[in-house]
Amino acid sequence: MTFLLPLLLVSLASTGIEIALTRYFAVASWSEYGYWVISIVMAGFALSGVATALLRPWLERHSAKLFAVLPALLILSAAFGYAAAIRNPFNPLQLQNPVTIAPQILFIGLYYLELLPFFFLTGLFISLCFVSAPARTTRVYAFDLCGAGLGALLVLGLMAVLHPFKLIPALLLPLAAMAFFVPRGPHRLGAILAAGLCLIAAEALLIAGDVADYNQFKPIFAPLHTPNATIRQQILSPRGVYTLLDDFTERVDTDLSNDSAMMHLPGPPRTLGLYRDGSRIAAVPRTAKLDVGYAPGTLAAAPYELLNHPRVLVIGDEGGWAAAQALALGAGSVVADEPEPVLRAALQNQPPQAGVTISGESPLALVSDAKPGAFDLIELSDNFLGADPADATAFTSGAIARYLPALSDQGMISIPVSIRDFPVYALRIMATIRAGLLAAGVADPGAHVIAYRSAWNVRILIAKSSFDAARIKTVRKFCDDRSFDVSFFPGINVAALRDDIYNDLPAISFSKGEVESGASADDSIADEAVAVMQGKTTDSAREFDLRPATLDRPMFYDILRLDHLGTILKRLEILPQQELGPLINIAVLAQAFVVALIVLLLPLAAPRRIGSKRAPIGRALLYFPALGLGYLFIEIALIGEASLYLDDVTTAFALVLSGMLIFSGLGSMAATQLRLRAAWIVILALLIVTLAALPAVMLATIGWPMPLRLIVLLILLAPLSLALGMPFPMGLGEAGKVSAGFLPWAWALNGAFSVIATPLANLIATELGFHWLILAAIGLYGLAWISFPRTKVAAA
Structure with missing residues (x-):
């Protein structure tokens, strides 16, 4: 088993390169296009398994030469693939233009041609390892998973010292190191020399020829x-x-x-x-002095007309401006909560502002720790939603329900919404506010809400005690003095206000693709706000998904109704970037189904290659896809839940991904038939406990210090991941008893359905929530349990 250390290295490097490529797309383009990388990776692995199953005799005969030559080929394919990818002229803006879409589709295909070879060769190396030791699949799989987990940790560490455009040159080094572990013999020296020369050439190509840059549509x-x-x-x-x-x-x-x-x-x-x-x-x-003389003219100033020297919690301090504005508007004291670490460091480097306390906790943790009535105003800053992906949880119904106990009796919450792209974002947050108030026990949510706006943004005030006539009058005067419009208040008469609209906001029919404007000014938010606050269906709800954002489904920018896909495709040119994620997932899912069909059908066309007469084909067709789908469903659900818990997507991704891979690798190493029987029970029991108790446990402990929360997550991850590491290698072990060709096909099945799993899991999480992913995983692992491909047939 001399290939185990090279296997560890290739798994480490390939996982690192996968993450590095997603970071490249996030910086140079948009992070949504990183989904392609995951699709390319798993497609390469799946197709390599098919190739191994079909060409097994030839590959086995030449395995020694292949193990020697693959390090050099991996280096070259990674380097040339990345060098070609950064020169790919793909432009996402043209993808949304019907006139220019055709060449962009070709450029997407070009990404696959450029990047697939490296991951195909990686999968080929891993498949060869399985074929070379069919009786030691648990050990092989353990090294594969542990290497992948270490690769995730390595690349995250490298990101602290290297620009994302420079990551792949560094990750070529583990590939070159593989050559030193080629067994002693005639191929070893050649392997080392070839890998060394290829490394020098590859580094020269990537460093001297680096043209990676921001795309011209990026805001910077x-x-x-x-x-x-x-x-x-x-x-x-x-x-x-x-x-x-x-x-x-x-x-x-x-x-x-x-x-x-x-x-x-x-x-x-x-x-x-x-x-x-x-x-x-x-x-x-730019200077130590913050000039906030403009503050009385902002939408955020209205609550200060209603509150006398309020105790303010500002969520998202925007570089110090939000707290300074609050003080200028009359705040008695300010807690400036800035979870974003770089922004928080910038605040701490500024001269302290009298009356301002800086916090770095997540908003939910901070209000959970606060004494009842600790604040008179909880204000979410204008740009908080866009500062970090995890900040979307602050705009959910669960968050709103948790803000209320931290308010004084006359206190209120102030929430901003941008309507530059779609006015219906305001309606969606109002539906979310209604759900949050109902969850907090408020019988009449509409009595507690005022919404007012400019032409581009909306501010929504949520009062702990219902708004009375005097406070409504004060807000309306505030708006009249500044030419803002009031779109909703308790008892609003929409028709009576039409003659006094300052900022025309006509309704937009997404299905018709036209503005429905009359002779006079309109306020399309006011037209539907009353119905939204009453929980009724509106015209916009028929065209857009206006369901409340929840802690289980916190995606704020998620208003496209995928059952109206034909209409969406006709309106691609007006879709904002943040709404493209589900569409890209659908495109990747369609590609994944093609890959899955190839993996399913090609080996069956050559049945002797996989020993189909003796192989439990039917059980394998259930078992390995179920594991591929189930494992990734759990992983993505836990990353989503951990992002809320840690208030940081990056830390959640690193902990869950690397933790699950490493613990699963250790579980694989310990796997036996006896332990597998217990593992099924442990997996299903822990998944049921996770489904039932995880959200409550996280919310109950969200105020704990970060080290303790990390320990809580590890306590959850370790036993579950150890058990999850057992079923797949044990299934491969059974496949290896039938035929050495059946084993790589089983590996390919798992990979093919892992291609499907990622976009499918993202769509389920977006449409239904993380708990549905865990529920689906319970069903999938139950299916795998009853379809285990057991056989007593001796190896061919």
Whole structure:
């Protein structure tokens, strides 16, 4: 079993390169396009299993030469694939244009041609390891999984010191190291020399020929190319590439009244722009003095007209501006909660503001720890939702229900919503607010809500005690003085307000693709807000998915109704970037089904290659796909739940991915037939406990210090992952008893349905929630239990 250490290295490198490629797409393009990488990886593994099953005799005869030559081939395929990918002229904006879509489809196919060879060769190496030791599948699988887990940890560590565009050159080194473990003999020296020469050539190609850059549509592209623009600082982190940019376009990003000049208010001052992966997340002050004279003209100022020197919790401090605005508007004290670590570090480097306390907890953890009535105002800042993917949980019904106990009796919550892309985002957050108030025991949610807006943004106030006539009058006067519009308040008469609309907001028919505007000004939010707050179906709900966002399904930008896919495809050109994720998943899912069919049918066309007369084909067709789907369903569900718990997608991804892989590898090493029987019971029992108790346990302990929360997650991951590591290698062991060709086909089946699992799991989580993924995994592992491909046939 001399190939075990090379197997560890190739699994380490391939997992690292997979993550590095997803980071490349996130920085150069959009993170949604990283789904292609996962599809390419698993497709390569699946197709390599098919090739091994069909060509097994030839591969076995030449296995010694293949183990010697594959390190060099892996280096070259990884380097040339990445070099070609960064030169691929794919442009996502043109993908949404019916006139230019055709060449973009070809460029997507080109990504597959460029990147698939490396992952095919990786899968071929792993398949050869299984074929070479059919009686030791548990050990082979253990090294494969442990290597993948270590690769995930390695690349996350490298992200702290290397730009994502530089990761792959570093990850070629483990591939070259494989050659040193080729068994002593005639091929070893040649393998080492070939790998060394290929490494030198590959590094020269990637370092000297590096042309990776931001795509021209990325928000950072234009300001980065303005005259005299300079990069003040760049911070590398697993969370992203942070760029502090100094250019003349940077301002505080807030929505000011059109009447600000008449109110003698200054405009927002110049700032530095902080970008993560090319997307702007905050305006950082240029000087120690924060000039917030513009604050009375913002949408966020209204609550301060209703509250006297309130105790304020600002969620997302936006580089210090949100807390400074609150103080300027009359706040008595401010807790500035900034979970984003780079922004929090920027705050801590600024001169302290009197009356401001800085916190780095997640919003849910902070309000869970707060004493009842600790705040008079909980204000979510304008750009908090876009600062980090985990911040979407702060805009869910579960979060709103947890904010209320932390408010004083006259306290309120202030929530921003951008309506630049679709006005229905305001309706969706109102439906979410209604659900949160109902969950908190509020009988009449509409009595506790006021929504007001400019042309581009909406602010929604949620009062712990219902709004009375005096407070409604104060908000309406505030809006009249600033030419803002009130879209909803208790007792609103929408028809009576039509003559006094300052900012026309006509209804947009997504299905017709036209603006439905009348002779007079409209407020399409006001037209439907009353019905939304009453829980009734509206015209927009028939075109968009306006179900409340929940802690189990926190995706805020998720309003496309996938049952209207034909209409969506006709309107591609007007879809905002954040709504493209489900569509890309559907495209990847369609490709995955093609790969699965190839894996299923090609070996059956050559039945002698897989020993089909003696093989439990029917059971294998259930068992291995069920494991491929079930394992990834669990992984994606736990990453989603852990992101809420840790308030950090990157840490959640690293802990769950590497933890599950390493613990599953250890479980595989310990797998026996006797232990497998117990593993089925443990798997199903732990999944049922996870489904029933995980959300409650996480919410009950979300205020604990981060180290304790990490321990809680590891306590959950370790026993479940150990048990999950047993079924697959034991199934492969049974397959190896039938025929050495049946084993790689079984490996390919698992890989093919893993291709399907990732986009399918993302769609299920988006449409139904994480708990449905765990529920589906329970069914899949139950199916695998009863379809275990047991055989007593001796090896061919």
